[in-house]
Amino acid sequence: MKNPFLPSAIAAAVLVLVHQAAAQAQTAEAPASEPSKEVSKEIQQVVVTGVASARGVRKVDSAFSITTANEEQLKQAAPSSTADIMKIVPGVYAESTGGQSGANIEVRGFPSGSDSPFVSVQMMGNPIFPPPTLSFFEGSSAFRLDDTIERVEVLRGGPSTIWSNGQPGATMNFILKEGTDTPEGTVRFTTGTGSLRRVDMYYGGKISDGWYGSVGGFYRKTDGVRDAGFPADDGHQITATLTRNLDQGKLTLYARSTDDKNAFYTGVPLISSNGGRTISAFPGFDPLTGTLMSGEMRNFTIEAAPGKTLTKDLGDGRGLKATVFGANFDQKVGDWSISNKFNRFDGDLNTIAMFTGNNPLSMSDYINAAIASANGNAAVVAAAGGQLATSATATLVKGGAVSGSQQVVQAGLWAVEKQLKSFTDELRVSKEIFKDNTVTVGGYFADYSSHDVWYLGNSHLMTAVPQASLINVTLNNGVVVSKNGTDGNVFYAPVASYDGRNTAVFASDEWKVNDKIKVDFGMRHEQQKISGTISNLTSADTDNNPLTVYNNGTSMPNGSNTYLTRTDSANSFTIGGNYKLARDTSVFVRANRGHTFISFDDLRGAGTQANVNDSNLLPTPKVSQYEIGFKTASQLYTAYINAFHTEFDGIAFSQVLSNGQELRSISGSKGNGVEFELAVRPIENLQLQLTGDYQKSEYRDNPATAGKTVQRQPKLQFRFTPTYRIPFGDGNAAKLYATYTSIGERWADQANQQYLPSYRTIDAGVLFSFGDKIEVRLAGTNLNNELGLTEGNSRLTTGNVGPINARPLFGRTWEASLLYRF
Incomplete structure (x- = not known):
């Protein structure tokens, strides 16, 4: 969807606001009415992400792009998962339709x-x-939302290249609630779509002089938006903090334990026509509520090796069983400020899930392909006594014949065990070397590991209907194509142990030139060393029977291993500044250069030490970003607007196809765009908010993709959210809110073959507040039941026309909650 008017309109709005702010700065202002409580909090909002000082800086004074959301704003956004929070962040597109875990998140x-x-x-x-x-594994899978969160800050680019783990893209930082002098407690009960049952609790307060504490968590169980016949989410979490106020300092300890099982949703059958521009429901399958998963296949078997079978539970999904412990220390000693942050993470993030493969086809077409494959395999024909197959019998595992016209699909039931551990520590020391000029130096250390056991493949044949039934297929020459639904081997089964260590040193200088101008500069040098011990693989027939073709050529470790290692280093920098037009209005500029290092998976994919050492095969990607922005906050309006330019050099891509083949390529990219967060409050209790971005980003440096649109990212996306509060007196009120979301067209792949059409959704909610004690909330998402795609068939490289597998939005959902504050 192209809308050249929108960027022009935003640019015009910026000019008007800048002109108005400059005029206010040069003339005496008339006394203004006091801002509302909510607006005052917005104006005075302090952010701590991406700044040198642990005490933070006002959001309107920060010289970088950052989005914040407090507890109420998070609830109003009604995120379906941690990744879904990113829908409120301009320049970021989150594909969160897989459930609580396993999102794909793209950054501008x-x-x-x-x-x-x-x-x-x-x-x-x-x-x-x-x-x-x-x-x-992606980072949001290791975090669950609950009522212990005070706010979230999402930094895009900016100075993040020199702090912490040096992320050049987006950093999502969750700030926990801590106890205060005023005790606070809440309990919230929630129900909703999928027979949701959830309770959240929180309590925080003063323990003794200088000591404060908090504790909270949740318990949840639900059948899910897509009913598989078994619980989709089942788990709990508890979080605690302990704070000690020091003389000119503070120490905060925190701990979190999570045990949560979450179903993982992949593609469902759909019909694509008009070159992929039109998407419609597959006959007999509701794409908004249906899933191929069913109770029949919940406990499935993996033939891992001769005499070795494993039973896995789809109900475990992409879950999280982990503990996090950390501490933040901030202390001023004379003219020096010292801060240190560390944490320890230990968790299992396993994936027991279905991954769709080839597009739907008829049972007859499947049988014809199976006959051709079997007859073309000399070993199979010999085992059948030289007899060629001419027909087949297809029956449901639970009984009953399958007609030739029945539409069927193949989907892999995969099992990946992933045990992760890490320790991180960041130390900063700051000192004002002359008036209003502060230098910060420090270091960052991270030690982390992953132990992996994979079983990919394990294809199953099933009916293309919700809660699918498994199918057995036997050819008339004795060849068993599918047994208990299994029609494919485990095609990739590595066992691997990885270790990584990153060490970085950094320095920054922040100079307040005068009351209007502030500039900063920072540099970072980082070294990464990673290693992996990866099992070498062989293939074998698990039952030594060539006629059972579904398990022939099963991948398995052969008892030997390959050790791979690599050390890299890179430099990053950031430089920026802001100019205050008025007390609560400023403009900023920012340039940075960051990098990413290769990962454990790059070692495994390279295969040999020679390939690992080849920087042409495994480059260290570099990214440059340039921004100019405008920020203002007042009782009447709020505006955060920035234009950006990005240049990306060399990143390795990999894609695992349905047959186990792994495709690899290297590309760079460049992009330009504008991001906006606008809000106007024309009358008391009414706010109109518009957030989003417009961008044009293309691949470069690879002849196969140069000039193609960067995959999965819309050129235009925006959210319009009106909010109106109706006071009833005596502290009672009702707040009505709704959001209209527009996501532009995208391409699912680098070659721009799989088109993903634009879509629009409507969400709405109402919050009733009865004094300071009771809140009742009713909210719904995708109320218009929009059939929008977030992902094409990532197991294929061809276009998406006709019957396809793709991942759509969740259908209409609702949620109701009752909160009591004490």
Whole structure:
């Protein structure tokens, strides 16, 4: 969807606001009415992400792009998962339709195909797991939302290249509630779509002089928006903080334990026509509520090796069982300020899930292909006594014949065990070397590991209907194509142990030139050393029977291993400044250069030490970003607007196809765009908010993709949110809110073959407040039941026309909650 008017309109709005702010700065202002409580909080909002000082800086005075959301704003956004919070952040597009875990998150112009390599998730300023993404892991999967969160800050680019784990893309930092002098407690009960049952609790307060504490968490169980016949989400979490106020300092300890099982949703059958521009429901399948998963296949078997079978539970999904412990220390000693942050993460993030493969086809077409494949395999024909197959019998595993016209699909039931551990520590020391000029130096250290056991493949044949039934297929020459639904082997089964260590030193200088101008500069040098011990693989027939073709050629470790290692280093910098037009209005400029290092998965994919050492095969990507922005906040309006330019040099991509083939390529990209967060309050209690971005980002440096649009990212996306509060007296009120979301067209792949059409959704809610004690909220998402696609068939490289597998939005959902504050 192209809308050249929108960027022009935004530019005009910026000029008007800048002119007005400049005029206010040069003339005496008439006394204004006091801002509302909510607006006052917005004007005085302090952010701590991306700044040198632990005490932070006012959001309107910050010289970088950052989005914030407090507890109420988070609830009003009604995120379906941690990743779904990103829908409120301009320049970021989150594909959160997989459920609680396993999202794909794309950042403005950064080339990425899956997961979230350019998004880091932090808690209290510490990265939960230092690498933002690995295969079958992305950072948001390690964090669950609940009522212990005070706010979230999402920094895009800016100075993040020199702090913490040096993420050049987006950093999502969750700030926990801490106890205060005023005790606060809440309990919230929630129900909704999918027989949701959830309770959240929180309590925080003063323990003794100088000591404060808090504790809270949740318990949840639900069948899910897509009913698989078994619970989609089942888990709990508890979080606690302990704070000690020091003389000119503060120490905060925090801990979190999570045990949560979450179903993972992949593609469903759909019909694509008009070159992919029109998407409609597949006959007999509701794409908004249906899933191929069913109770029949919940407990499935993997033939891992001769005499070795494993039973896995789809109900475990992409879950999280982990603990996090950390501490933040901030102390002023004379003219010096010292801060230190560390955390320890230990968790299992396993994936037991269905991954759709080839597009739907008829049972007859499947049988014809199976006959041709079997007859073309000399070993299979010999085992059948030289007899060629001419027909087949297809029956449901639970009984009953399958007609030739029945539409069927193949989907892999995969199992990936992932045990992650990490320790991070960041130390900063600051000193004012002359008036209003502060220098900060410090270091960052991260030690992390991953132990992986993979079973990919394990294809199953099933009916193309919700809660699908498994199918057995036997050829008339004795060849068993599918047994208990299994029609494919495990095609990739590595066992691997990885270790990584990053060490960085950095320095920055912040200079307040005068009351209007402030500039800063920072540099960082970082070294990464990673290693991996990866099992070498062989293939074998698990039952030594060539006629059972579904398990022939099963991948398995052969008992030997390959050790791979690599050390890299890189430099990053940031320079920026802001100019105050008025007390609460400023403009800023920013330039930075950052990098990413290769990951554990790059080692595994390279295969040999020679390939690992080849910087042409595995480059260290560099990214440059340039921004100019405008910020203002007042009782009447709020505006955060910035224009950006990105240049990306060399990143390695990989894609696992339905047959196990892994495709690899290297590309760069460049992009330009504008991001906006606007709000006007024309009358008391009414706010109209518009957020979003317009960008044009293209690949470069690779002849196969140069000039193509960067995959998965819309050129235009925006959200319009009106909010109106109706007071009833005596502290009672009702707040009505709604959001209209527009997501532009995208391409699912680098070659721009799989078109993803634009879509629009409507969300709405109402919050009733009865004094200071009781809140009742009713909210709904995708109320218009829009059939929008967030992902094409990532297991294929061809276009999407006719029957396809793709991942659509969740259908209409609702949620009701009752909160009691004590």
